[in-house]
Amino acid sequence: MFEARLVKGSLLKNVLDAIKDLLKQASWDCADSGIQLQAMDSSHVSLVSVNLKAEGFDKYRCDRNLIMGMDLSSMSKILKCAANDDIITMKAQDNADTVTFMFESPNQEKVSDYEMKLMNLDQEHLGIPETQYACVVKMPSAEFARICRDLSNFGESICIACTKEGIKFYAAGDIGTANIKLAQTTSVDKEDAVIIDLQEPVTLTFSCHYLNMFIKATPLSQQVSLSMSPDVPLVVEYTIHDLGHIQYFLAPKIGENDS
Amino acid sequence: MPRSPSKRGQRVKEDAAASESVTKSVHKIAFVRDSLLSSANTEVVRLRNPHTDSGSMYVVDKDKKAVHEIMAFDEGFRCWFIGQTVESHGKLHMISPVDVTYLILPYLMKASRIVPLEHLLEDEEFPDLSCLDCVASDKDFSHVADNKGTSDLRAWKYNEQSTLEWLSGRVYRLSSLLQEKKVPTSTAQSLTYICPMNPEQAKEAYTVLAHGIISEYISPELTTKLHKHLKLPEKSVKPKVLGSAENQGAKKQRLEGPTDDYSKDNMAGVKGKAAMTAKEKALAKSAVGSKSILSFFGKK
Numbered sequence: 001m002f003e004a005r006l007v008k009g010s011l012l013k014n015v016l017d018a019i020k021d022l023l024k025q026a027s028w029d030c031a032d033s034g035i036q037l038q039a040m041d042s043s044h045v046s047l048v049s050v051n052l053k054a055e056g057f058d059k060y061r062c063d064r065n066l067i068m069g070m071d072l073s074s075m076s077k078i079l080k081c082a083a084n085d086d087i088i089t090m091k092a093q094d095n096a097d098t099v100t101f102m103f104e105s106p107n108q109e110k111v112s113d114y115e116m117k118l119m120n121l122d123q124e125h126l127g128i129p130e131t132q133y134a135c136v137v138k139m140p141s142a143e144f145a146r147i148c149r150d151l152s153n154f155g156e157s158i159c160i161a162c163t164k165e166g167i168k169f170y171a172a173g174d175i176g177t178a179n180i181k182l183a184q185t186t187s188v189d190k191e192d193a194v195i196i197d198l199q200e201p202v203t204l205t206f207s208c209h210y211l212n213m214f215i216k217a218t219p220l221s222q223q224v225s226l227s228m229s230p231d232v233p234l235v236v237e238y239t240i241h242d243l244g245h246i247q248y249f250l251a252p253k254i255g256e257n258d259s
Numbered sequence: 260m261p262r263s264p265s266k267r268g269q270r271v272k273e274d275a276a277a278s279e280s281v282t283k284s285v286h287k288i289a290f291v292r293d294s295l296l297s298s299a300n301t302e303v304v305r306l307r308n309p310h311t312d313s314g315s316m317y318v319v320d321k322d323k324k325a326v327h328e329i330m331a332f333d334e335g336f337r338c339w340f341i342g343q344t345v346e347s348h349g350k351l352h353m354i355s356p357v358d359v360t361y362l363i364l365p366y367l368m369k370a371s372r373i374v375p376l377e378h379l380l381e382d383e384e385f386p387d388l389s390c391l392d393c394v395a396s397d398k399d400f401s402h403v404a405d406n407k408g409t410s411d412l413r414a415w416k417y418n419e420q421s422t423l424e425w426l427s428g429r430v431y432r433l434s435s436l437l438q439e440k441k442v443p444t445s446t447a448q449s450l451t452y453i454c455p456m457n458p459e460q461a462k463e464a465y466t467v468l469a470h471g472i473i474s475e476y477i478s479p480e481l482t483t484k485l486h487k488h489l490k491l492p493e494k495s496v497k498p499k500v501l502g503s504a505e506n507q508g509a510k511k512q513r514l515e516g517p518t519d520d521y522s523k524d525n526m527a528g529v530k531g532k533a534a535m536t537a538k539e540k541a542l543a544k545s546a547v548g549s550k551s552i553l554s555f556f557g558k559k
Contacts, residue, residue, distance in 0.1 A: 021538065022542075024539075040552055040553075041542060041546075042539055042542065042543065043542055043543050043546035044546075044551045044552055044553055045546040045549045045550075045551065045552055046552060047552045047556065124558050125558070126552075126553070126556040126557065126558060127556060127557050127558070128556050129556070156545060157548075206549075207545045207546065207548070207549055208545065209541060209542060209544075209545030210542075210545060210546075210549075213542075232555060233552060233555050233556075249552060249555075249556070250549075250552075251549045251550040251551065251552045251554070251555065252549065252550065253548045253549050254548060254549070254550055
């Protein structure tokens with residue numbers, strides 16, 4: 001028997017909004033420690049990893065490890081039926097072929113049950129090596145979202161250059177070029193600070209379209225962390241307060257680093 | 260198939276003489292019990308089939324005093340690969356033990372006088388019948404016949420009542436086994452599909468099935484008697500006949516084989532492309548120029 005109850009149901013809605021455009025189908029691995037999801041997009045350029053800790057749920061029970069293959073657009077349709085202040089409970093029997101979503105209104109006056117068919121997905125799990133990144137930038141997630149959106153008007157790819165002074169975003173296209181520079185803020189404590197932890201300067205180019213998919217996770221966290229190293233995938237991480245995190249891995253574009 | 264071939268599958272080479280029809284093939288594929296292979300004194304004989312009254316092949320194991328029937332499973336278009344060669348004769352043979360009582364029963368029923376067993380087991384058409392004597396000599400046939408005279412005379416008189424009792428016992432045993440193994444009772448071609456039935460219905464369905472299996476070992480008239488004895492429902496022949504007449508056209512069409520050619524690759528290709536939405540296309544386009552994430556992260 002698997003059961004996970006989340007009083008702040010909107011979190012789950014946001015998690016799904018953050019991944020459903022990138023992934024059509026994915027398997028949720030439910031274990032005693034929590035729920036995990038790892039999947040690549042259809043073009044195999046990016047990887048999404050979601051981790052929801054058991055402690056983050058208000059009630060969590062998972063007797064046996066369970067892999068629930070789901071059509072994420074269907075799951076999203078179901079979660080759209082839940083109000084933002086609803087309590088969401090996910091339930092499944094061992095070896096079941098369906099999962100049940102239960103939405104309770106805060107005053108318990110309305111209870112909705114949705115049952116969804118599970119799918120058998122043949123997905124391989126990728127091992128992500130522990131990497132010491134050359135630079136880790138923490139910045140307000142809204143700021144990052146704004147930059148990605150703005151720069152996507154100029155070109156198909158965004159070049160991110162990180163130096164001691166700050167982080168620079170650059171895009172070029174038919175209408176011209178765009179340059180955004182963010183300097184490291186001096187006050188480190190605040191969530192809207194830009195913090196750069198730099199070992200060596202890095203410049204990498206990424207697809208704009210993918211970054212614009214990643215910023216759908218912005219409502220989940222005030223802060224986003226970008227980890228980069230030369231010739232390895234960029235990691236865009238959003239921490240979900242008290243619940244876990246979403247990580248997006250994006251392979252860099254080839255041959256455009258020098259530009 | 261009356262018994263499931265739970266024995267280890269083995270390839271055996273039988274004598275060409277063992278086959279009913281003369282074929283060019285050298286090899287035959289058969290499931291054989293290990294014990295039968297280890298037995299030194301076995302003989303393949305042609306005996307009267309109790310159901311069809313014509314000849315069928317049996318294996319008599321004289322050492323272990325057992326009779327095995329040879330069942331051939333023929334799908335028509337089938338060949339075997341044996342090592343590096345292709346065997347065009349695609350029949351699958353199953354050799355499984357059978358109670359000698361079934362083979363002797365027709366003779367017991369036909370016997371006009373009470374004669375000792377060795378005199379009973381004489382058939383001009385099937386001279387090999389005498390082989391059964393060694394198997395049947397020690398056996399007690401009191402479940403189908405009454406013993407007449409002294410026991411060493413081994414003279415038996417057929418008793419219909421006790422035969423039917425014995426056969427119904429077989430049917431019930433078989434039906435409970437079928438039920439335990441969850442053998443599908445309908446002709447639905449799915450093992451996972453379980454037709455919802457109440458226990459009473461299921462029990463009857465299994466009894467009917469078991470009766471059908473047992474009836475392959477007894478004569479048709481005994482089958483009807485057993486049917487009545489078991490108080491099974493009358494067979495509904497009518498819909499079958501109607502159905503076969505009406506559906507013949509449809510069936511013929513189906514027999515013509517599949518019309519879709521899945522060997523052509525383009526079917527899947529077209530489908531795959533059609534499934535891609537505009538969003539996915541855009542995503543695929545923007546992925547151009549990026550390395551695959553798989554080149555960074557290995558499969559676990």
